[in-house]
Amino acid sequence: MKPAGFLCKIDKLGRIVVPKPLRTKYDLNIDDTIELFTDDESIILKKYKESCIFCGSDENLVSYEGKAVCKSCVAKLSKI
Numbered sequence: 001m002k003p004a005g006f007l008c009k010i011d012k013l014g015r016i017v018v019p020k021p022l023r024t025k026y027d028l029n030i031d032d033t034i035e036l037f038t039d040d041e042s043i044i045l046k047k048y049k050e051s052c053i054f055c056g057s058d059e060n061l062v063s064y065e066g067k068a069v070c071k072s073c074v075a076k077l078s079k080i
């Protein structure tokens, strides 16, 4: 992990503004969902991409009981 070259202040509601160059670089747009990851010392922001709960693929997804499953895993599950 390397510094992005920006310092941001947290406002009184706990919000930060992601600088425009970073939003552009990482294709972050209004109403996109951001997923937060943490370790002992860091918070990492990533654009949320829905993915299969079994294999992690983000292609050919269908929804089942509110969960995303790819068609490949659906085919595998149907053989069980």
Ligand SMILES: [Zn+2]
Pocket (backbone or CB within 6 Å): 052, 053, 054, 055, 056, 057, 069, 070, 071, 072, 073, 074
């Ligand atoms: Zn899958």
